[in-house]
Amino acid sequence: xxxxxxxxxxxxxxxxxxxxxxxxxxxxxxxxxxxxxxxxxxxxxxxxxxxxxxxxxxxxxxxxxxxxxxxxxxxxxxxxxxxxxxxxxxxxxxxxxxxxxxxxxxxxx
Ligand SMILES: [Zn+2]
Numbered sequence: 001x002x003x004x005x006x007x008x009x010x011x012x013x014x015x016x017x018x019x020x021x022x023x024x025x026x027x028x029x030x031x032x033x034x035x036x037x038x039x040x041x042x043x044x045x046x047x048x049x050x051x052x053x054x055x056x057x058x059x060x061x062x063x064x065x066x067x068x069x070x071x072x073x074x075x076x077x078x079x080x081x082x083x084x085x086x087x088x089x090x091x092x093x094x095x096x097x098x099x100x101x102x103x104x105x106x107x108x109x
Pocket of ligand 1: 006008009010011062064
């Protein structure tokens with residue numbers, strides 16, 4: 001079972017208390033962007049085997065959105081952090097690099 005710690009209230013919640021929100025750190029494209037950029041923003045998502053960044057909402061708790069970095073194969077959670085960040089915190093990246101040597105953060109979009 002997937003267990004994530006809410007970075008706002010500190011509760012260690014199982015997935016039944018959470019609502020998934022899809023991929024995190026999407027580059028948003030709006031008016032004035034190209035059709036291809038807007039299409040990618042709406043429909044194109046990563047589906048990696050390994051490190052993945054996701055949005056979750058503590059639906060049966062404080063109700064706030066947060067991001068989680070986890071491994072889709074092992075379900076290891078590298079960390080959770082507020083959804084208002086544009087990239088993962090350095091300590092989360094360091095934990096991922098320690099578990100998956102050679103991994104590097106890249107900007108999506
Ligand atoms: Zn919470």
